[in-house]
Amino acid sequence: MSFGAQQAFVLHSRSYKESSSLVDLLTPQGRLRAVLRGARGKAGSLVRPFIPLELELRGRGELKTVARLEAAGIPNLLSGDALFSGLYLNELLIRLLPGEDAHPALFQHYAATLPLLAAGQPLEPLLRAFEWRLLEELGYGFSLALDVAGTPIEAERLYRLVPDAGMEVVSQLQPGVFHGGDLLAMADTQWSTPGVLAAAKRLMRQALAPHLGGRPLVSRELFRKF
Incomplete structure (x- = not known):
């Protein structure tokens, strides 16, 4: 079976057999895995992350074959830090996005984020926005304006995250809690408010952790090391 031309980005690649590459791709149709034969030729130079591609695939099973591959932008x-951030996004997609599960809006968000990373835009708001979109696309999103009981978040109260459910009010300060004012600022993307970006980073780590299976992210470890 052959597929029509579609946009794509390489998330990861590795050598496969003698002269081929096994490539993880992000497309509007989802995350796909394919074999690129003759990867040492011209097409092989395109099998790198962050390059807009147009490709055609063939095959019926989970492992497709690249029939055509061209640069599309x-x-x-x-x-530097932007590179580690891009690798982090790629690793999140490989680890969390089910294979062949179409998410065209997520693809467009990814495609729009890469030029902003390349242009040196502040990293933290871009990463938090992408993490949030990924959670929503996977069905794990939650409200930052209402708590789990459906009551509006109040700026002066404290809340904790109930994974895959939302924010739950707590009566006293304890490890891992969030101020309601920070949650409301996140909801309005008011990143210039002091402390909000740090709180958003903590919140996204708590929200993503149950879905990462306890295995650390390689890109996060590389960022810490370098």
Whole structure:
């Protein structure tokens, strides 16, 4: 079976057999895995992250074959912290996005985020926005304006995250809780409010942790190391 031309980005690739590559791809139709034969040729130079691609695939099973691969835009040249951030997004998609599960809006969000990373835009708001979109697309999103009981979040109260459910009010300070004012600022993307970005980072880590299976993210460890 052959598929029509579609947009794609390489999330990860590795050598496969003698002269091929096994490639994890993000497309509007979801995360796909495919074999690129003759990866040492011209097409092999495109099997790198962050390059907008157009490709055609063939095959019926989970492992497809790349029938055509061409550049479809200007490569997003990431370096330093932006590079680690891009690798982090790729690892999240590989770890959390089910194979062949179409998420066209998530694809567009990813495609729009890469040029902003390459342009040196502040990293933290971009990462938090992508994590939030990913959670929503996977069905794990929750409200930052209402608690689990459906009551409006109050700025002066404290809340804790109930995974995959939402924010629950607590009566006293305890490890891992959030101020309602920070949650409301996140809901309005008021990143300039002091402390909000740090709180958002903690919140996203708590929200993602149950779905990562207890295995650390390689990209996060690399970021810490370098």
